[in-house]
Amino acid sequence: MLRGEELRKVYTSGMISVTKKVAVDRVSISIGKGETIAIVGESGCGKSTLVKMLTMQLPATEGEVYCSGEKLTGMKWKELRQHIVKFQMIPQNPDDAVDPRWELGRSVAEPLVLSGKYSRGEIAKMVPELLAEVGLGPEFITRFPHQVSGGELQRVVIARALALKPDLLICDEATSMLDVSVQSYIMSLLKDIQKKRNIALIIITHDLVFANVVADLTYVMFGGKFVEIGEDVFTHPLHPYTQALWDAAHYREMAVLPSEKPPIPEEGCRYFDRCAFRDDLCKEMQVLRNIDGRKVRCVHPLGYT
Numbered sequence: 001m002l003r004g005e006e007l008r009k010v011y012t013s014g015m016i017s018v019t020k021k022v023a024v025d026r027v028s029i030s031i032g033k034g035e036t037i038a039i040v041g042e043s044g045c046g047k048s049t050l051v052k053m054l055t056m057q058l059p060a061t062e063g064e065v066y067c068s069g070e071k072l073t074g075m076k077w078k079e080l081r082q083h084i085v086k087f088q089m090i091p092q093n094p095d096d097a098v099d100p101r102w103e104l105g106r107s108v109a110e111p112l113v114l115s116g117k118y119s120r121g122e123i124a125k126m127v128p129e130l131l132a133e134v135g136l137g138p139e140f141i142t143r144f145p146h147q148v149s150g151g152e153l154q155r156v157v158i159a160r161a162l163a164l165k166p167d168l169l170i171c172d173e174a175t176s177m178l179d180v181s182v183q184s185y186i187m188s189l190l191k192d193i194q195k196k197r198n199i200a201l202i203i204i205t206h207d208l209v210f211a212n213v214v215a216d217l218t219y220v221m222f223g224g225k226f227v228e229i230g231e232d233v234f235t236h237p238l239h240p241y242t243q244a245l246w247d248a249a250h251y252r253e254m255a256v257l258p259s260e261k262p263p264i265p266e267e268g269c270r271y272f273d274r275c276a277f278r279d280d281l282c283k284e285m286q287v288l289r290n291i292d293g294r295k296v297r298c299v300h301p302l303g304y305t
């Protein structure tokens, strides 16, 4: 359904001495209808930048995006907006998605109004239906954001995102600001909605257990590139970084992933300076190799050396 090919993003900053930051470096990614993928990796590795390029919220420095066979990169805005309205974001902080001065019903109705496709009567019928789909009653229509809990507000944001029948929902740390019991409720709600509506889900998360459980495929990112892609990657990690990420998340003693992070080398394996298994072979260009149904960017995959 949606595919990004060789996406690259270089951020430039500064007026006199211009600095360049390669946030994402020639990454390809695709997601099919009804599929769930998770993108994991430490802060700053390029997850959000990649997804923003894939969903056309941010122009790519290089690379192309295709949706159901049509090329979105280079498309005129009028035509492009018909596509991107089908990609809806559930943000980390639900407060960012609603106007604090508006009743919640108005926030849910807004995309329907802006689309110009529905009459007032139709919208008045659709808003309570959308709220019901996320388990909220019609009494929420006249409440304000400060009159509901964080979990309820996130459900309103989901209802609003569903209004224009999206093909893809992007959850960028969508539950990380909620307490643990509400987190699991919201995620199972999203999975139920996904099943019912056959929506694709992209989940950006620091919760590796959750990624392992919900995603059909997990993409592990390091230094602007994928280092491992597969199902259930944390059960038997093949890339040393995947293992280190898992260990770090579980506070275990380990030899890699130090708090002092060395700079990422531009040539060869990006994980070189942090890796306990490095040798001269790792200084050469690394490609994603197929191993046991996974894709791994490593010449010394764990368990194979």
Ligand SMILES: Nc1ncnc2c1ncn2[C@@H]1O[C@H](COP(=O)(O)OP(=O)(O)OP(=O)(O)O)[C@@H](O)[C@H]1O
Residues within 6 Å of the ligand: 011, 012, 013, 021, 023, 041, 042, 043, 044, 045, 046, 047, 048, 049, 050
């Ligand atoms: N607008 C920008 N201008 C300059 N650099 C940026 C900009 N946005 C992001 N970056 C840099 O690009 C890199 C990737 O950022 P990005 O937000 O994609 O990472 P991330 O993996 O999503 O991080 P997090 O998990 O903390 O959200 C970071 O080093 C970040 O500082």
